[in-house]
Amino acid sequence: MIRLEAVTKQYDEGTPAVDNLTLEAGTGEITVLVGPSGCGKTTSLRMINRMIEPTSGRILIDGQDTAQVPAARLRRDIGYVIQHAGLFPHRTVLHNVMTVPRLNGWGRARAETRAREVLELVGLPGDFARRYPGQLSGGQQQRVGVARALASDPSVMLMDEPFSAVDPIAREGLQDDLLRLQGELGTTIVLVTHDIDEAIKLGHRVAVLRQGGRLAQFSSPADLLAHPADDFVADFVGRDRGYRALSFQQHEVPVHPEEPVPLGQPLTRRGDEWLLAVDEESRPQGWVVPGEVGDAPVGREHLHRGGTVASVDGSLRALLDAALSSPSGRGVVVRDGVLAGTVRAEEVLAAIQAAPRPDGTSIQDERP
Amino acid sequence: MTVFGTDLSEVADLAVSHAYLAGLPLVLGLLISLPLGWLALRRRWLYPPVIAGTGLLYTIPSLALFVLLPGIIGTQILDPVNVIVAMTLYTIALLTRTVADGLGSVPDPVRQAATAIGYGPVRRFFVVELPLAVPVISAGLRVAAVSNVSMVSVAALIGVSQLGMLFTDGFSRSAMGPILVGVIACVLLAILFDLLILLGTRVLTPWLRVVRA
Numbered sequence: 342m343i344r345l346e347a348v349t350k351q352y353d354e355g356t357p358a359v360d361n362l363t364l365e366a367g368t369g370e371i372t373v374l375v376g377p378s379g380c381g382k383t384t385s386l387r388m389i390n391r392m393i394e395p396t397s398g399r400i401l402i403d404g405q406d407t408a409q410v411p412a413a414r415l416r417r418d419i420g421y422v423i424q425h426a427g428l429f430p431h432r433t434v435l436h437n438v439m440t441v442p443r444l445n446g447w448g449r450a451r452a453e454t455r456a457r458e459v460l461e462l463v464g465l466p467g468d469f470a471r472r473y474p475g476q477l478s479g480g481q482q483q484r485v486g487v488a489r490a491l492a493s494d495p496s497v498m499l500m501d502e503p504f505s506a507v508d509p510i511a512r513e514g515l516q517d518d519l520l521r522l523q524g525e526l527g528t529t530i531v532l533v534t535h536d537i538d539e540a541i542k543l544g545h546r547v548a549v550l551r552q553g554g555r556l557a558q559f560s561s562p563a564d565l566l567a568h569p570a571d572d573f574v575a576d577f578v579g580r581d582r583g584y585r586a587l588s589f590q591q592h593e594v595p596v597h598p599e600e601p602v603p604l605g606q607p608l609t610r611r612g613d614e615w616l617l618a619v620d621e622e623s624r625p626q627g628w629v630v631p632g633e634v635g636d637a638p639v640g641r642e643h644l645h646r647g648g649t650v651a652s653v654d655g656s657l658r659a660l661l662d663a664a665l666s667s668p669s670g671r672g673v674v675v676r677d678g679v680l681a682g683t684v685r686a687e688e689v690l691a692a693i694q695a696a697p698r699p700d701g702t703s704i705q706d707e708r709p
Numbered sequence: 710m711t712v713f714g715t716d717l718s719e720v721a722d723l724a725v726s727h728a729y730l731a732g733l734p735l736v737l738g739l740l741i742s743l744p745l746g747w748l749a750l751r752r753r754w755l756y757p758p759v760i761a762g763t764g765l766l767y768t769i770p771s772l773a774l775f776v777l778l779p780g781i782i783g784t785q786i787l788d789p790v791n792v793i794v795a796m797t798l799y800t801i802a803l804l805t806r807t808v809a810d811g812l813g814s815v816p817d818p819v820r821q822a823a824t825a826i827g828y829g830p831v832r833r834f835f836v837v838e839l840p841l842a843v844p845v846i847s848a849g850l851r852v853a854a855v856s857n858v859s860m861v862s863v864a865a866l867i868g869v870s871q872l873g874m875l876f877t878d879g880f881s882r883s884a885m886g887p888i889l890v891g892v893i894a895c896v897l898l899a900i901l902f903d904l905l906i907l908l909g910t911r912v913l914t915p916w917l918r919v920v921r922a
Contacts (some may be wrong), residue, residue, distance in 0.1 A: 415829035427822025431840045431916045472917040499825075523805050578810060703788070 342368045343531060347624050349568065350384050350554070356464050358384045359554030361398070366546070366636060368496075369527040371520075373544035375534055377577070382533045386443050386499050389418045389531060402497060404527035408532035416545040417444055420490030420498035420528070424506050426482040428474035434460065436483050441493045452492075453686070463700025464518060480511030487519070490696035500532040504539065516542055537578055541565065541585065545594050561704060563589035587658035592696040594660055594689050596653065597675055602629065615669030623679045625650055647682060648673055657696060661689045678691075713886030715875065724894050727871035730792050731857040732902070737793070738800020739785065739850065745801065746808025747834065760806050766804035771795060771863045792864045799860060800853050807849025811842030844917065846911040855900040858895055872898070 343366040350359040359381040364397055366372035374382040379466045383661045387393040389400055391412045398608045407415055420441075428437050433458055442452035460470060463484040469489075483503060490498055501608055503519075504512045520543065523530055534540055541562040551573055558570040566586035568577035568698065601619040602608055611631050618626045618639050627644030634643050648667035651659040653676045664672030664686035671683035710717045731776075731869070744762075748757040778784065815838050821910045842882045865873030875891030 362788075363782070390825060392821070413827045413829045419825075421825035423822055425816075425818040425827070427825075428819035429819060429823070429837060429841075431914070441826055473919050475916065476919060491801075516890055658714055675721075694745075 342364065342401075342403060343372075343399040343529065343589065345385070345388075345569050346399045348385070348388060348395045348400060350381070350388060350393060351396040356553045357381075357396075359388070359395075359532065362550075362554060362556055364548055364556065364559065366529060366531050368529050370545040371523055371530045371543050373531060373534060373540040373584065374546045374550060375537055375544075375547060375577075376550035376557075377552065378535060381534075381554050382550050383501055384554065385550070386501055386531060386533045389497075390416045403570055416492070418439060418495055418497070420493075420495040422486045422490045422503045422607075424502040425487035426474070426479075428476050428482055428485055432473075434465070434474065434477070435473050436496070437474065438489045439486055440489060444695070445493050456488070456492055458485065459491045460485070462491070462522065463488045463671050467573060472537040478511070479507075480507045480515060483507055483511075483515060484518075486520075487515075489590040491522070491528075494526075498528050498530045500530060502534055502640075503532065503535070512539075519543065541588075549577060559666060561589075564704045583665040584658065587661065587693065588656045590657045590693070590696050591654070592657055592692040594657075594684050594692045596684060597671070599671065599673075599683045601625070601678065602639055603679055604641070607636060607638050608634055614647075615671070617669070617671075617680070617683075619680055625675060625680050650675055651684075652676070657689065657693050660684055661686065661693070664689050713890050715887045715890045720831050720872075720875070720890055720894055721762060722767040723787065723872045723874055724898060727858070727861055727873075728898055728901075730789060730869070730871050731796060731854070731861045731898070734793055735801050735850065735854055735857055735902075738804055739846075742801050742804035742808045743839075745805045746810075747812060749805065749809040750812050756809065760809065763805040764803035766798050766801075766816060769797065769798075771799070771860050774798070775864055775867045775869075782901070785810045787868050788839065789869050791867070792869050796857050796861060800857065803856060804846070804849050807846055808842070811845030811849070813843050814837050815841045827898065831887055841912060843913050851903055851906050854906060855899045858899040858902060859919075862891070 345362050348359060348362045349357055351357045362381075362385060364372075367624060372612045374385055376382050378473050384393055388395045389402075389407070391407060409535060424525070429440070432440075435453065438456035438460060439452040442455055443449070447455070457611060460466065465481060465484050465488065468480070469477070471677045474485065477485065486503070516539065522528075531542060544562055546559065547562055547565050549557045549559045549565070558565060558574045560568075564587055565574070565578060566582045566589075569578055569582075599617055601617045601623070602610070604618050604620050607658070608616070608631050613630070613632065615628045618629050620626055626641070627646045628648065629639055645668050648669075649663050650673045652665035653674050660672060660674070664670070664684050665673065668675060671685065672689070674681045674684055737849030743761065745759060762874045774795045775791055776786075779788065781784045782794065783793070784790050809894055819837065819841065820833070823833045828837065861871055862876060864871060865877045872891050872894050873888040879886065879888035879891070
């Protein structure tokens with residue numbers, strides 16, 4: 342657990358960058374610090390590994406006051422990922438990742454084995470190891486940055502706007518991979534971002550900071566959406582809060598059986614009704630209209646792919662979106678990728694009505 | 710063998726001595742410039758005085774320096790050490806700014822990542838900042854090398870033996886031959902220095918070639 346106790350950072354003059362911040366980042370959780378520029382989120386992060394020394398207050402990691410540990414020593418036990426990855430351009434990917442284990446006194450062979458392991462883990466196998474950072478895309482560089490931070494298996498990882506400089510598609514992949522990795526490794530992560538959507542997607546707990554480094558709200562993403570503490574937070578969290586909050590709600594929704602038609606075979610049914618096409622393994626592929634197919638076998642050129650697909654145990658948001666986006670009005674639901682049936686929008690809405698709302702018991706803002 | 714009435718084996722001897730008088734100060738100057746440049750960069754307020762101060766060294770006429778140095782450091786007037794010290798000063802004059810700028814060219818995220826990963830300042834300097842400053846420093850070193858090779862020849866006027874002797878010799882005998890041979894030898898020596906530095910840079914910066922390819 343990382344605990345900031347009444348931490349203040351005051352530069353020579355003017356208002357403090359961080360003002361009396363008390364915050365706890367739970368072990369094995371992702372805690373996100375989010376806020377507009379100038380809210381002191383990066384300063385707060387950097388005080389954890391003493392890149393910046395607090396003016397007053399204490400920071401404890403698992404009960405140990407970080408001020409008692411030599412800074413370089415402390416940093417070797419804390420993974421750190423920054424915005425532009427900060428890879429060493431003169432070292433190969435492999436040697437970049439080996440840096441921290443080597444600093445921690447590991448032998449070359451062991452460090453190399455470990456480096457290849459974590460590179461695999463972040464989705465950069467084999468051949469990438471020999472390249473130089475300049476030969477990689479921004480997203481790949483950031484993966485190496487994460488691998489480097491994970492290489493000596495730290496229990497704590499700090500991430501400063503790790504995905505901000507990456508294009509949106511790569512960012513999505515990186516976020517999903519981070520969630521997967523964190524789930525597998527149980528690393529305690531503190532992540533800084535200015536992007537509230539990223540905060541809500543990644544955080545177990547989200548701390549919203551306002552200008553001058555003051556904590557505005559510290560709560561779960563669902564609570565943040567359902568119960569913003571004040572106008573500033575409500576503004577910052579933004580539009581569509583009710584809809585976005587459905588991402589964190591689950592409820593039983595009736596699943597109707599759906600009689601699919603196999604791809605590659607002629608239709609045996611006629612009519613104007615939309616039919617769902619599946620492949621040999623019963624995975625939904627798209628909707629077809631019999632009139633457009635005629636007597637030919639159902640081919641990929643006949644598919645209408647507009648609908649999203651939700652998992653049976655997915656969030657209410659995913660289920661509602663599946664229903665709303667489906668051309669047939671029937672939302673496709675899968676279990677482990679295999680067709681489970683379809684849901685109806687009105688029944689999802691009924692479930693939304695029935696589902697309990699987040700109760701608003703935000704984690705206590707501990708300022709005196 | 711003689712060319713233009715000049716004995717080539719004698720020229721070879723002079724060239725070796727010339728290379729030593731120009732080359733050793735290059736190495737010494739670089740070693741002294743590294744901490745100076747680092748200091749100028751790290752302590753911002755030191756940058757103007759250090760850079761201006763070292764830069765001014767270059768404006769001292771070489772002949773004057775050769776003549777004045779024995780009085781300052783207590784050597785004989787004909788001692789080659791005078792030339793070594795003077796040329797080292799000129800090298801420092803040219804390299805300190807280059808070193809500071811080279812170290813300053815290291816991208817900030819890289820420097821921060823190195824700190825965050827747990828490199829202490831000394832280790833960070835040698836394994837991250839210095840290797841990345843090599844391309845810039847090498848460019849400055851090439852200028853200093855050529856400048857040294859050319860400037861050392863002035864030391865012939867105070868009787869220190871190197872290729873400059875061919876110029877004084879040719880001048881005193883009104884013979885073009887030795888002067889021509891001396892000039893060609895100087896140029897060849899400068900090209901040799903340049904190639905050595907380029908080669909060294911190439912070996913030290915494998916990542917640059919790969920990325921450009």
